Amino acid sequence: MEKRFDVWLTTGDQSNKLSQKASIVANSEPTNGFSVNVNNATRYQTMDGFGAAITNAAAYNIYNSPQRSQIINDLFGQNGIGISYIRITMGGSDFQAVAPYTYNDMPSGQEDFALNSFSIANDRNFIIPILKDALVANPTLKIMATPWSAPAWMKTTGSLNSGSLREECMSVYADYFLKFVQAYAGEGITINAITVQNEPLHTSSAYPTQHMWWQQQSTFVRDHLGPRLSATSTKIIIYDHNWDNTAFTTGILNDQATKAFVDGSAWHCYSNPPQDHYKKPGDIRNQFPNKNIYFTECTGGDWSQDFGSNLEWNTKYLFIGQPRVWAKTVLLWNMALDQNHGPKVGVGGCSDCRGVITVSGTSYQREVEYYAIGHFSKFVPTGSVRIDSSNFGWDDVHTVAFEAPDGAIIVIVLNPSS
Structure with a gap:
C-alpha cells in the first residue's frame, strides 16, 4: 500500500502561507535531485513543543483586542497553528503595558523575608486570563516561567534594574519561586519548568535585569531552589x-550536587555569526547526555523586514537547526506586539522588535514568525520524537523529521533556492 504525505507550503514570495498542496507519494522519484531519507529506527529527543513568549505586553495586546477570541484560536487552536509551548515572564521585563513589578514589591528601605506581601494580583489583570484562554484552546499547552529580576529589596542595587541577588536573600528567593509555582497552581495553571534567570550575563539600567554568575546560580540551585x-x-x-x-552551563553541571536538581539548559540566539554558534547547545548535550536542551528566545525586528530571508533564517537556524542539536523546545520572543513594537511602559530595551503577530486597533497581522512556528507547532504534537533524516550541504536542502505519538511521520524541509 502506498504511503502518502500531506503537503503544506510557505514560500518566500508570500504566494503560499501555510497553504495545503496536493499530497505526494513516499518513495517517489525525486524531481530536483534531492531525496529525503527518513529512518524512524534512529531516535533522538522527545519534543515538548514550539511557540513564543507571553510577556506583559503580549498579554495586554491580545486581551484588549476586539479580535481576542480569533487571535487565541489562530495561535493555539486546532484550526490555527496549535502553539504547544509558551514562556511567561515572572514579573516585569522589557515589554510592559504597566510599570515593571515583581510579586513581592516593598516600599523603599523595607524588606519582607516572610513574603507576607507576596501576590500575583497584577498577573490576574490580563496575563492569567490569556493563559486560561490559551489552555482552553490547547489543553496540552506547556508553560515555562522566567524571572528578569528578583524583588528590588533582595538585590544589591535596591532596584529591579541592574544589580545582582544579595547572598543573604538566596533562601527567601527560593521561597519566592515556590510561592509563584503554588499560586499559579491555585489558578489551575501548571508551571512545567522555570529557568533560574533570564540572560544572567546581561544587565541594564533601563529595564529589569539581574546579573548572576554561574557560581552563584549553581549555589542557588544546589542549596536553595532545588530542595524547595x-x-x-x-x-x-x-x-x-x-x-x-x-x-x-558546563561550570554548573560539573557540580554533581547541583546537577542532580537540573533538568537541562536554555539558549538564546543573540550572538553572531549564527553559523559559528547555533550548534553549541548540542555540544553541551553530548557532554551531559542526561541533561535536556531548550531553545527559549529569539526575535525578529525592523532591522530585517524581508519575508523570505526571515523565513529561511528562522527555519534554518532555529526550527530545524535547534531540534537537530537536541532542543526539546523552540520558542521565539514576544507573541504579540502593537504597531509601535510595544507597549513598553517605564522600560527601555529593544525599540523595534517584532511579535509573532502585530495587533493594531481592531485588527491584527500574522508576521513571518507565525508561519515559521506554524510549520512545526501545527504538525508536531507534544511527545513527538525526532528521528533521523537526510542532512545535506549548508547551502542545500535542510530537513528535520519526527514521529508523532500516533505513529505519523512529519518531515519539514527548507529549500533555500525555492
Whole structure:
C-alpha cells in the first residue's frame, strides 16, 4: 500500500502561507535531485513543543483586542497553528503595558523575608486570563516561567534594574519561586519548568535585569531552589542566555550536587555569526547526555523586514537547526506586539522588535514568525520524537523529521533556492 504525505507550503514570495498542496507519494522519484531519507529506527529527543513568549505586553495586546477570541484560536487552536509551548515572564521585563513589578514589591528601605506581601494580583489583570484562554484552546499547552529580576529589596542595587541577588536573600528567593509555582497552581495553571534567570550575563539600567554568575546560580540551585521545588513537578533549567557561551552551563553541571536538581539548559540566539554558534547547545548535550536542551528566545525586528530571508533564517537556524542539536523546545520572543513594537511602559530595551503577530486597533497581522512556528507547532504534537533524516550541504536542502505519538511521520524541509 502506498504511503502518502500531506503537503503544506510557505514560500518566500508570500504566494503560499501555510497553504495545503496536493499530497505526494513516499518513495517517489525525486524531481530536483534531492531525496529525503527518513529512518524512524534512529531516535533522538522527545519534543515538548514550539511557540513564543507571553510577556506583559503580549498579554495586554491580545486581551484588549476586539479580535481576542480569533487571535487565541489562530495561535493555539486546532484550526490555527496549535502553539504547544509558551514562556511567561515572572514579573516585569522589557515589554510592559504597566510599570515593571515583581510579586513581592516593598516600599523603599523595607524588606519582607516572610513574603507576607507576596501576590500575583497584577498577573490576574490580563496575563492569567490569556493563559486560561490559551489552555482552553490547547489543553496540552506547556508553560515555562522566567524571572528578569528578583524583588528590588533582595538585590544589591535596591532596584529591579541592574544589580545582582544579595547572598543573604538566596533562601527567601527560593521561597519566592515556590510561592509563584503554588499560586499559579491555585489558578489551575501548571508551571512545567522555570529557568533560574533570564540572560544572567546581561544587565541594564533601563529595564529589569539581574546579573548572576554561574557560581552563584549553581549555589542557588544546589542549596536553595532545588530542595524547595523537589516536591513539585516543575523542572529547573539553567543558563537561559546566548548560544555562544558553553562555559556557564558546563561550570554548573560539573557540580554533581547541583546537577542532580537540573533538568537541562536554555539558549538564546543573540550572538553572531549564527553559523559559528547555533550548534553549541548540542555540544553541551553530548557532554551531559542526561541533561535536556531548550531553545527559549529569539526575535525578529525592523532591522530585517524581508519575508523570505526571515523565513529561511528562522527555519534554518532555529526550527530545524535547534531540534537537530537536541532542543526539546523552540520558542521565539514576544507573541504579540502593537504597531509601535510595544507597549513598553517605564522600560527601555529593544525599540523595534517584532511579535509573532502585530495587533493594531481592531485588527491584527500574522508576521513571518507565525508561519515559521506554524510549520512545526501545527504538525508536531507534544511527545513527538525526532528521528533521523537526510542532512545535506549548508547551502542545500535542510530537513528535520519526527514521529508523532500516533505513529505519523512529519518531515519539514527548507529549500533555500525555492
